[in-house]
Amino acid sequence: MLFDTHVHVNARDFFDDRDETIQRAFDAGVKYMVVVGFDRETIPIAMEIAEQYETIYAAVGWHPVDAVDMKDEDLAWIEELSAHPKVVAIGEMGLDYHWDKSPKDVQKEVFRKQIALAKKVNMPIIIHNREATEDIMEVLQEEDANEVGGIMHCYNDSAEFVQAFLDMNFYISLGGPVTFKNATLPKDVAVEVPLDRLLVETDAPFLAPHPNRGKRNEPAYVKLVAEKIAELREMPFDELSNITTQNALTFFGIQK
Numbered sequence: 001m002l003f004d005t006h007v008h009v010n011a012r013d014f015f016d017d018r019d020e021t022i023q024r025a026f027d028a029g030v031k032y033m034v035v036v037g038f039d040r041e042t043i044p045i046a047m048e049i050a051e052q053y054e055t056i057y058a059a060v061g062w063h064p065v066d067a068v069d070m071k072d073e074d075l076a077w078i079e080e081l082s083a084h085p086k087v088v089a090i091g092e093m094g095l096d097y098h099w100d101k102s103p104k105d106v107q108k109e110v111f112r113k114q115i116a117l118a119k120k121v122n123m124p125i126i127i128h129n130r131e132a133t134e135d136i137m138e139v140l141q142e143e144d145a146n147e148v149g150g151i152m153h154c155y156n157d158s159a160e161f162v163q164a165f166l167d168m169n170f171y172i173s174l175g176g177p178v179t180f181k182n183a184t185l186p187k188d189v190a191v192e193v194p195l196d197r198l199l200v201e202t203d204a205p206f207l208a209p210h211p212n213r214g215k216r217n218e219p220a221y222v223k224l225v226a227e228k229i230a231e232l233r234e235m236p237f238d239e240l241s242n243i244t245t246q247n248a249l250t251f252f253g254i255q256k
Helices: 018-027 042-052 064-067 072-081 104-121 133-142 159-167 184-192 219-233 237-250
Strands: 001-006 031-035 056-060 086-094 125-129 150-152 170-174 196-198
Touching: 001 072, 001 196, 001 219, 001 237, 018 031, 018 150, 018 184, 018 219, 031 042, 031 086, 031 237, 042 072, 056 125, 064 104, 072 104, 086 133, 086 150, 086 170, 104 125, 104 133, 125 133, 159 170, 159 184, 159 237, 170 184, 196 219, 196 237, 219 237
Parallel strands: 001 031, 031 056, 056 086, 086 125, 125 150, 150 170, 170 196
Antiparallel strands: none
16 A cells, blocks of 8 residues: 655646546555645646545645745635645645746745744645755744644755754655666665655656656556665565555544
């Protein structure tokens, strides 16, 4: 039994075969998913999917790349949706210094507002971090994000930072890059993270794991991520999948 903790089957990439994609995931042993909405287009679709499937849930937030587009009414909308029984987290939120659409100060402001909202509604957060680790840490610490905790989604930094995030009440989630042949950092992290703080994800349609790298990712492929981590940790796949699933159920507050 597997739990894809971060997937975008609400993306346009799945408009033609979403139900078939979800069924393939179920057939592959992926019982649970969290569909992440991060703007005005993807949030309503995430909600629709979560309402359609019993074991699929939604997270709602605002992506840092589009921080410049967020208005006060968008934040109010996210707060309203947070009361829905199928919404289990606020996000994805954070900082992205790879793309230059939104200035860094605007990204930080929107990030802080969403952390404050998560604390207000007492929900955990999902963090998007691209080339901004030190600033992410600073904002999380200054905003006391440890009060709600969260997930470092598709963790892409070195193992040396892992403990700092663990100390702030965060889980570490790994995706497709852990399977890439020359990707040493995620492999190091996969071994270092305590088992009770480890999660798996796909981030589909992005970052498809080997041997599907470069193709459209989908939630069924989270099995490839879990298999690689089990191999790296020299433990049975079934044990790894059960532990990461239980971690996710606990983190999101989902009753089986």
